[in-house]
Amino acid sequence: MKTYAYGFPRIGKNREFKKNIESFWKGEHSEQDTITALDAIQKSILDAYSGIDLFPNAEMTAYDPMFDTAILVGLYRPKNLKEYYELCRGKNALEMTKWFNTNYHYLVPDFSQIKNPKFEANWNGTNKLEYYAKKFNKGTPYIIGPFTFLKLSKGLNKAQFKKYLSELTQTYKTILSAFKEVHIDEPAFVLELTADEIKQIKTVYKELASGKCKISLFTYYDAVDFLKDLFALPVQAIGLDFVHSDKNLKYIKAKGFPKDKTLIAGVVDGRNVWRTDIKKSVAILKELSKKTKSLVVSNAAPLFHLPITTQGEKLDPQLLQTLSFANEKLQEIKDTAKAFETGKIPPAPKSGFGKNTAVQKRVAKLTAKDFKKKATLKDRQTIQQKLLNLPLFPTTTIGSFPQTAEVRKKRADFRSKKITEAEYESFIKGKIQELIKQQEDLDLDVLVHGEFERTDMVEFFAENLDGIATTQNGWIISYGTRGYRPPIIFGDVSRPHPMTIKEVAYAQSLTQRPVKGMLTGPVTIIAWSFVREDIPIGQVAYQIGLALQDEIKDYEKAHIKIVQLDEPAIREKAPIKRKDWPKYFDWAIKSFRLAINTDPQTQIHTHMCYSEFGEIVDKINDMDFDVISIETTRSRGDIIESFEKINFRRQIGLGVWDIHSPAVPSVDDMKAVAKRALRVIPKENFWINPDCGLKTRNWEETNLSLKNLVTLSKQLRSNGK
Numbered sequence: 001m002k003t004y005a006y007g008f009p010r011i012g013k014n015r016e017f018k019k020n021i022e023s024f025w026k027g028e029h030s031e032q033d034t035i036t037a038l039d040a041i042q043k044s045i046l047d048a049y050s051g052i053d054l055f056p057n058a059e060m061t062a063y064d065p066m067f068d069t070a071i072l073v074g075l076y077r078p079k080n081l082k083e084y085y086e087l088c089r090g091k092n093a094l095e096m097t098k099w100f101n102t103n104y105h106y107l108v109p110d111f112s113q114i115k116n117p118k119f120e121a122n123w124n125g126t127n128k129l130e131y132y133a134k135k136f137n138k139g140t141p142y143i144i145g146p147f148t149f150l151k152l153s154k155g156l157n158k159a160q161f162k163k164y165l166s167e168l169t170q171t172y173k174t175i176l177s178a179f180k181e182v183h184i185d186e187p188a189f190v191l192e193l194t195a196d197e198i199k200q201i202k203t204v205y206k207e208l209a210s211g212k213c214k215i216s217l218f219t220y221y222d223a224v225d226f227l228k229d230l231f232a233l234p235v236q237a238i239g240l241d242f243v244h245s246d247k248n249l250k251y252i253k254a255k256g257f258p259k260d261k262t263l264i265a266g267v268v269d270g271r272n273v274w275r276t277d278i279k280k281s282v283a284i285l286k287e288l289s290k291k292t293k294s295l296v297v298s299n300a301a302p303l304f305h306l307p308i309t310t311q312g313e314k315l316d317p318q319l320l321q322t323l324s325f326a327n328e329k330l331q332e333i334k335d336t337a338k339a340f341e342t343g344k345i346p347p348a349p350k351s352g353f354g355k356n357t358a359v360q361k362r363v364a365k366l367t368a369k370d371f372k373k374k375a376t377l378k379d380r381q382t383i384q385q386k387l388l389n390l391p392l393f394p395t396t397t398i399g400s401f402p403q404t405a406e407v408r409k410k411r412a413d414f415r416s417k418k419i420t421e422a423e424y425e426s427f428i429k430g431k432i433q434e435l436i437k438q439q440e441d442l443d444l445d446v447l448v449h450g451e452f453e454r455t456d457m458v459e460f461f462a463e464n465l466d467g468i469a470t471t472q473n474g475w476i477i478s479y480g481t482r483g484y485r486p487p488i489i490f491g492d493v494s495r496p497h498p499m500t501i502k503e504v505a506y507a508q509s510l511t512q513r514p515v516k517g518m519l520t521g522p523v524t525i526i527a528w529s530f531v532r533e534d535i536p537i538g539q540v541a542y543q544i545g546l547a548l549q550d551e552i553k554d555y556e557k558a559h560i561k562i563v564q565l566d567e568p569a570i571r572e573k574a575p576i577k578r579k580d581w582p583k584y585f586d587w588a589i590k591s592f593r594l595a596i597n598t599d600p601q602t603q604i605h606t607h608m609c610y611s612e613f614g615e616i617v618d619k620i621n622d623m624d625f626d627v628i629s630i631e632t633t634r635s636r637g638d639i640i641e642s643f644e645k646i647n648f649r650r651q652i653g654l655g656v657w658d659i660h661s662p663a664v665p666s667v668d669d670m671k672a673v674a675k676r677a678l679r680v681i682p683k684e685n686f687w688i689n690p691d692c693g694l695k696t697r698n699w700e701e702t703n704l705s706l707k708n709l710v711t712l713s714k715q716l717r718s719n720g721k
Contacts, residue, residue: 001285001295001337004054004239004264006142006183006218007302008045009326010061011477013309016041018481021062024081031081038062039135046136048327051334054216054296056183057139058132063088063480066099066106066152069144072125073171075109075117079124088480091663095154096479098572100187100221102271102305103486103528105479112155117164119171130178140183140216146172147201148188162200169204176213181236183216185302189230190222190241192577198226202233209234220266220301222576223247231258239264242284243300244271249284257292266300268332273306273488273530275324275349276332278339285340297337299329307474307485315469319490322349325474352534354467354491363542371593373624375600377649380626384603388514388561393688393713396446396653398607398629399518399564400454400693401435402702407452428453429506436510442706446562447515449507451695457520457566458528462487464499465547468529479660482696487529489540495547498554505558516605517555517563519548522591527569538587545594552598564605565595565625571608571616585619592623603627609655609692614642621648629653631691644680652681655691656712657705662697664704670712678716688713 011017020037023029029037042060049055061068062084070076071084078084087094087107094107111117129141146168150161176182189201208215218239224230227248230238240248242265257263265288267281281297289295309327313320324332339345375383414424435450454460462468468487475483500517508515522544531540552563570592575584596604606623609631620628628650640654654677656670670688678686688709694702 001297001340002053003333003337004296004298005049005052005303005330005333006056006239006299007059007270007304008048008330009304009306009308009476010041010045010059011304011308011475011483012041012044015475015483017477018483021481025085034062034081042132043136046138048330049139052330055139056142057136058129059142060132064107065144066109066149067094068125068128069149070107070109070153071122072128072143072175073149073168074120074122074125075114077122077124089661091661093658093661096660099152101572101574101576102221103478103569103572104305106152109149109153110155111153111160111164114155119164119167121171121174129175133179140181141179142183142185143172143175145184145186145188145217146204147197148186151188151191158196162196165200165204169207172204173208173211176208176215177211179213181214181216183218185218187219187221189219189224189226190576192225192579198229202229205233205235216262216264218264220244220270223251227251228255231261235261237262237264237296239266239298241266241300242288243267243269249287252291253287257288259292261292262294262296263288263292264296264298266298268297268299268329268336270299270301270303270329271305272533273323273325274533275322276329276336277348278332278336279345279348281336282340282345285336289340297333297340299333303329305476307471307476312473313471315471318350318353319469319488322490323488354532356467356492356494359467359492359494359543359546362546363539366542366594370597371590373593373597373600377624377626380600380603381651383601384561384626387601388603390445391717392683393686393716394445395688395710395713396444396516396629397439397448397690397706398693399448399451399516399566400457400695401448401450401452402697402699403452403695404699407431411453411455428503432503432507433510436507436515438703440511440513442703443710444706445513447507447511447513448518449503449515451518451693453503456484457693458525459485459487461499461520461525462489462529464495464497465493465544466496467491467493467543484528487525489526489529489531491532493540493543493547495550499551501551501554501558504555504560508558508560514561517552517560519551519563519565519595521565521567521570521606522548522595523573523588524567524569527573536587538591541587541591542594545591548595549597552596552602556599556602561601562603562605563596564607565592566607567592567623568607568609570620570623574616585616589619589622592625596625605629607692617642617648618646621646621650625650627651627653627687629655629687629689629691631655640677640680648681649685651685651687652677653687653689654681655689657690657709659690659692659694659697659705662701664701665708667708667712667715670709671715674712674716683716688716 024034096105097108099106150165215235216237217235220241223245242249267284268276303326306326310323310325410427413419431452432449439447462470468489470487471485474485477483504517522541525544555563604625605627606625607629656673657665
């Protein structure tokens with residue numbers, strides 16, 4: 001049996017992707033230096049595929065594959081890397097949103113901003129495929145398919161979509177004519193598509209197949225609902241996901257698979273870190289082999305969702321033996337093929353440790369009243385306004401402030417025991433003290449402690465909760481060069497001690513203004529972690545919710561009046577198919593409400609960013625928080641329209657400053673967002689804030705932008721009296 005692997009992480013073993021690109025941004029590397037570095041990473045990816053029979057080439061990108069596809073087809077035409085990155089992170093940067101239901105963010109091509117788009121095979125874009133094909137002379141050129149590209153773009157009505165897909169097909173045909181075979185990813189095929197969209201797909205691939213280029217077509221993350229039509233497409237091979245749904249397998253067992261095509265079976269999980277149960281994978285392959293003689297074993301979903309390797313990780317041996325990262329998944333693909341051929345199945349990984357009976361009993365005792373606050377929203381608003389006495393258009397930030405090299409070094413020195421705990425705590429207190437004064441000088445209304453002691457908004461809590469492990473080098477990419485290390489939820493989750501009270505209470509002791517307690521919500525902790533699969537995921541969420549509820553109650557004892565429980569992942573974690581939403585949102589919303597079921601005097605904030613929230617605004621409203629802050633800058637305020645459709649009576653801060661760009665927004669830039677929002681949202685409910693945390697910004701940008709933000713608030717306040 002042959003093997004096929006794809007989507008290997010581009011981050012680099014030592015995060016070379018991040019280091020080299022950011023060196024270019026700082027002016028330390030030339031454009032050629034950066035291209036050479038990216039070439040080296042592409043070579044390392046191809047080297048990783050050694051021993052795998054089939055794999056793609058040209059998976060490398062300088063920032064994001066969707067953006068590269070937009071360049072490939074002539075939608076954007078940057079002349080050099082500087083112009084390329086201006087569209088990624090400059091003042092006119094494209095909007096970012098989640099890639100399906102993963103934590104990877106992609107840049108969204110926006111047709112509403114392009115007059116009369118003309119598709120044309122762009123030499124700079126197509127040359128990337130030819131360049132890598134010639135340079136390495138191995139692998140199959142990789143490209144995101146035309147349907148997925150348009151489906152994940154924005155600013156298109158149905159008529160435009162159909163027209164542009166037809167035009168785009170001709171451009172793809174030109175691109176494909178340069179190659180004998182290509183790897184095309186069409187993950188949008190797993191979405192709930194209309195009959196007309198399926199008809200368009202058939203037209204597209206009939207046209208693409210009229211050339212001489214052979215197509216290996218991949219789709220993943222879920223099952224395809226139109227397998228009969230998919231199997232009829234004139235392509236050479238079809239890659240399907242047999243891990244994240246059993247429906248593909250059920251269909252093939254009942255209806256078969258075409259004799260003239262190769263089935264590339266994704267039976268090794270590309271999204272979670274648990275070792276593959278090869279016995280189970282081989283059983284699937286045996287069922288498939290009854291329906292086709294041309295069968296290849298592969299990963300289900302791209303491997304870039306995983307860290308590179310478990311080697312060097314200092315984890316509990318019981319846990320380590322159950323883990324498999326990208327390198328290990330490649331070996332499992334080979335092991336699965338060998339086991340299928342020989343019938344010799346390696347032993348399944350052991351699991352079952354990390355149990356906590358007390359936690360299990362606490363979850364089992366939950367009843368409906370545990371998920372509902374004791375006071376209504378209206379009553380809470382009256383109580384909280386009297387207690388907090390905030391002005392119109394109150395100003396605040398989302399939580400984190402710039403983490404300088406000094407802060408990161410001190411944290412590293414503490415972890416490596418180069419400085420004592422007392423020395424580290426003294427340093428953190430000093431940074432908090434400086435920040436409180438700085439925020440008071442800026443005249444912000446609600447302050448934060450800055451999160452200088454925290455590495456990542458999920459990793460920090462993982463380090464302080466039982467049942468969750470963290471890695472030393474398990475980096476994956478969230479967007480662009482931004483990497484993080486997802487924790488691993490392996491057992492029952494509990495809070496052995498207060499996690500954040502000390503720093504927040506100290507910050508509050510320095511000022512008369514309210515300081516927010518900052519927490520990460522249960523859904524986001526789950527979404528940005530690798531999660532155990534031996535119990536229902538809702539049970540995991542309730543365990544985390546109870547731990548966070550305990551933390552909020554400790555805030556209340558410390559006289560913290562505002563607590564922010566961030567849930568930026570609430571939309572991204574939703575199942576791809578909407579018919580699966582009710583079950584997901586039931587436990588997701590309940591876990592949040594469980595965490596915040598505390599004193600009605602405590603004003604509960606939440607924060608969300610970079611997702612298609614408009615379609616779930618009713619679900620967001622059902623979470624029963626008091627205040628929400630949400631991104632609107634890159635989306636040009638589109639989400640505001642969603643709040644016109646429901647009776648949204650909660651307070652809201654629509655981010656007026658895009659913190660993912662180094663550009664400092666003017667007061668007028670921010671005012672444009674605020675004014676549009678105020679046509680829909682009552683001034684009494686409107687907050688002024690950035691769209692996300694300030695961790696990745698520098699201090700100069702931060703101070704200038706916040707000064708403008710406060711100026712905007714005072715102008716609105718003066719006009720709004």
